[in-house]
Amino acid sequence: MKHTTQENKALVAHIHSELDKGNGQAFIDSLADDARWTLEGTTPWSRTYDGKAAIREELIRPLFAQFAAPYVSRTERIIAEDDRVVVLFSGDVPTKAGKRYNKRYCYVYRIEGGKVKELTEYFDTALVQQALEAPPAPAHAG
Template structure:
């Protein structure tokens, strides 16, 4: 087996395990899979659109403010995990109701770059019109809820 095939298989399996746990409501493995210098980019024209650089920045400025808006548990369903070398693509959907009573049911495609079994960077493709209609702008001061840990 070539190094590329081994890397591809290892990365695919790692992310499949992480997403299987997220689908059960356990976000801790997703957070644990982030490298300390992890970056998460949300393209588009929303208040959430930018690159969040560093695991703590991702947690404090993206995930905590996002989850603070949710009134119900976030439920994800993973449809597909594909990998090629250090790149892993994840197709999934999420369902949740915000505290404002809005349905935030989005479909996602994550493109991750892996290094040493950790996610180094992630590009998140999603319905930005839904983000703008269902979510309030992020507030880094709200830290009441988190994906995990």
């Protein structure tokens, strides 16, 4: 079943309204099992995370383990057309290493069947290099 632009935008608006409250569960629940999340750039975090399990275990868990406080975002704008939804937002959280992680983002979602199928993240790569420790190597890396 093809969802409308308005339905896709409403899904992403719900995800980000929850993220703005510090609740990431709506985001996790919205991911398709075979979702792909690509972090652009050349940081140690930059790559495509394939599948909901990899997104949780290789990206979200090690990232949030570095934060010294709950992460809360601030959504600024949501723009939608067909199956694509673009979100501009920011967040600010101290890391356990005592650094400030005040990041601005642009997420480009592709929604399929009411689930997040693809997500491309554009972000401040210099800040990531400065504020975060590199993630552990993926389990399948050899």
